[in-house]
Amino acid sequence: MNKIINPAVRTRNITYAVRDIILIANEVAKTGKEMLYLNIGDPNLFDFAPPAHLVEATYKAMLNNFNGYSPSSGIKPALDSIAKEAEKKNIRNIQDIFVTTGASEAIDICLTALVNEGENVLTPTPGYPLYTAIQSKLQNVENPYYLDEENDWQPDLDDIRSKINDKTRAIIIINPNNPTGSNCCKDTLQELIKIAQDHNLVIFADEIYDKLLFEGGKHISIASLNSETPIITFGGLSKNYMVPGFRIGWGIVSGNRMILKDYIEAINKLLRARLSANHPEQYGIPPALEGDQSHLEIANKKLTSRRNMTVEMLNDIPGITCVKPEGAFYAFPKLHINTSDDIFVAELIKETGVVVVPGSGFGQRPDTNHFRVVFLPPEEILMKAYKKIAAFTGKFIEEHEAVGK
Ligand SMILES: Cc1ncc(COP(=O)(O)O)c(C=O)c1O
Numbered sequence: 001m002n003k004i005i006n007p008a009v010r011t012r013n014i015t016y017a018v019r020d021i022i023l024i025a026n027e028v029a030k031t032g033k034e035m036l037y038l039n040i041g042d043p044n045l046f047d048f049a050p051p052a053h054l055v056e057a058t059y060k061a062m063l064n065n066f067n068g069y070s071p072s073s074g075i076k077p078a079l080d081s082i083a084k085e086a087e088k089k090n091i092r093n094i095q096d097i098f099v100t101t102g103a104s105e106a107i108d109i110c111l112t113a114l115v116n117e118g119e120n121v122l123t124p125t126p127g128y129p130l131y132t133a134i135q136s137k138l139q140n141v142e143n144p145y146y147l148d149e150e151n152d153w154q155p156d157l158d159d160i161r162s163k164i165n166d167k168t169r170a171i172i173i174i175n176p177n178n179p180t181g182s183n184c185c186k187d188t189l190q191e192l193i194k195i196a197q198d199h200n201l202v203i204f205a206d207e208i209y210d211k212l213l214f215e216g217g218k219h220i221s222i223a224s225l226n227s228e229t230p231i232i233t234f235g236g237l238s239k240n241y242m243v244p245g246f247r248i249g250w251g252i253v254s255g256n257r258m259i260l261k262d263y264i265e266a267i268n269k270l271l272r273a274r275l276s277a278n279h280p281e282q283y284g285i286p287p288a289l290e291g292d293q294s295h296l297e298i299a300n301k302k303l304t305s306r307r308n309m310t311v312e313m314l315n316d317i318p319g320i321t322c323v324k325p326e327g328a329f330y331a332f333p334k335l336h337i338n339t340s341d342d343i344f345v346a347e348l349i350k351e352t353g354v355v356v357v358p359g360s361g362f363g364q365r366p367d368t369n370h371f372r373v374v375f376l377p378p379e380e381i382l383m384k385a386y387k388k389i390a391a392f393t394g395k396f397i398e399e400h401e402a403v404g405k
Pocket of ligand 1: 041101102103104105128174177178206208235236237238244247248249
């Protein structure tokens with residue numbers, strides 16, 4: 001037994017920068033340097049907590065021994081609650097709802113049930129890297145479309161139109177977006193529906209951050225704009241309700257029943273094959289969605305002031321510009337440098353202990369460089385981190401050829 005075990009080719013292109021960057025950070029932390037982590041989107045690491053009633057409902061379910069498997073689509077009270085939530089979002093013509101182990105599993109199952117090897121899915125760039133990882137696993141052909149930084153990171157509709165071919169099966173919209181924090185406007189969403197209808201595409205609408213919006217910003221569910229187009233809306237408890245460790249998410253399938261019926265059956269085959277999502281945690285869904293929502297007001301107030309500080313301080317740094325995020329807890333500032341953001345970020349971590357994620361981990365237009373900041377930490381940590389980024393960037397630009405702001 002001395003031969004190397006070769007991993008499957010399908011894993012070759014899988015990267016997950018958000019976690020990969022930790023390897024560099026861990027090495028630096030070992031030297032005793034003070035670390036400032038602005039890289040992981042987990043509200044629980046900072047001064048955010050879930051509403052107690054959803055934790056209590058889960059605990060009670062465990063004590064009541066709802067610790068076996070649940071029905072494959074999820075328990076009825078949770079499904080009813082998600083249906084009510086979908087109605088509040090004005091999603092009509094709902095054909096199916098299922099609870100999954102995080103929105104991540106819903107995304108995986110829905111892509112797996114739809115896309116064959118060699119086909120492609122229009123994928124927002126920059127965007128959440130899970131989508132490219134799953135497509136890599138499915139041996140799909142990459143088909144990134146760009147978000148337009150000059151237009152507050154809205155999807156570039158011309159780019160989307162130019163990239164559709166006869167093997168394109170779906171279009172993904174992350175709204176609000178990770179990593180840019182942008183919130184899609186109604187006109188763009190309507191155009192996306194038109195494009196999907198013209199080319200027979202399924203729309204995957206990732207709305208996991210739909211309640212984290214600043215200054216009274218309104219979120220529009222794309223599925224609320226058309227009841228015939230096949231759309232799967234992804235949601236969950238991880239971000240809006242601050243329990244990412246519960247691993248509870250869901251998918252809501254809406255649109256024309258006749259068009260969708262075989263696809264829904266394929267999704268349900270996969271749901272049955274993996275038995276069920278986490279069971280006791282599903283009892284947290286009704287109290288979360290239907291109970292007191294005051295934690296959101298508190299969270300959005302904190303996030304608004306942290307967002308404002310982020311945008312102001314980063315835009316004050318020569319060599320960095322930052323579009324104002326409207327939701328979620330991410331900003332995606334642009335680095336006006338010639339060197340790659342991978343090098344910039346690796347050196348930043350080593351010199352300052354400030355951990356951010358390079359833009360390359362989310363995809364970006366060629367010849368542009370960015371990094372992603374998570375602005376969940378309290379102001380004093382953010383201020384310290386941005387001061388360190390400012391001093392480091394000045395030095396970095398002096399040492400490397402700068403393009404200029
Ligand atoms: C856009 C987006 N979709 C999905 C997820 C995963 O959500 P979950 O924790 O429900 O699996 C994340 C997590 O960061 C995300 O940013």
